[in-house]
Amino acid sequence: MIKFIVGRIRSIGYAFKGVWLLITTEASIKVQFVIGIVMTIAGFYFQISTTEWCIQIGTIALIMSVEGLNTAIEEMADFIHPDHHHRIGFIKDIAAGAVFITAIAAVAIGLIIYLPKIL
Numbered sequence: 326m327i328k329f330i331v332g333r334i335r336s337i338g339y340a341f342k343g344v345w346l347l348i349t350t351e352a353s354i355k356v357q358f359v360i361g362i363v364m365t366i367a368g369f370y371f372q373i374s375t376t377e378w379c380i381q382i383g384t385i386a387l388i389m390s391v392e393g394l395n396t397a398i399e400e401m402a403d404f405i406h407p408d409h410h411h412r413i414g415f416i417k418d419i420a421a422g423a424v425f426i427t428a429i430a431a432v433a434i435g436l437i438i439y440l441p442k443i444l
């Protein structure tokens with residue numbers, strides 16, 4: 326039991342390290358992080374509702390985690406096959422496509438929440 330708990334705590338430590346690595350080394354995650362902070366400030370400024378907070382937090386978390394997974398896929402692809410290969414290009418393109426889908430949804434959600442408050 327103690328071994329299990331220590332193992333879980335260690336895993337949380339690795340996960341924190343991963344978040345730190347993403348935020349400090351990945352340009353795209355840095356941008357998403359800054360946008361997340363700006364949207365959080367906007368949420369307080371426009372006094373969005375509890376439901377809107379839940380949707381906004383979920384959207385920020387979704388986009389940053391998908392971006393993080395995209396980075397992991399890119400890193401793994403470059404490690405496994407550093408040279409140019411059409412299959413690596415395909416893998417990276419579909420991973421980038423997944424990020425793009427969440428980005429489009431995030432923009433739509435941002436417009437739905439804030440446009441009526443701004444206008």
Ligand SMILES: Nc1ncnc2c1ncn2[C@@H]1O[C@H](COP(=O)(O)OP(=O)(O)OP(=O)(O)O)[C@@H](O)[C@H]1O
Pocket residue numbers: 352353399406407408409410411412413414415417418421
């Ligand atoms: N090894 C490769 N073989 C074939 N095509 C590649 C390869 N590496 C990159 N590409 C092509 O270039 C695109 C960009 O790849 P890259 O790894 O530079 O991602 P990026 O979008 O610049 O990364 P980031 O998300 O960090 O900005 C890929 O989507 C793919 O189309």
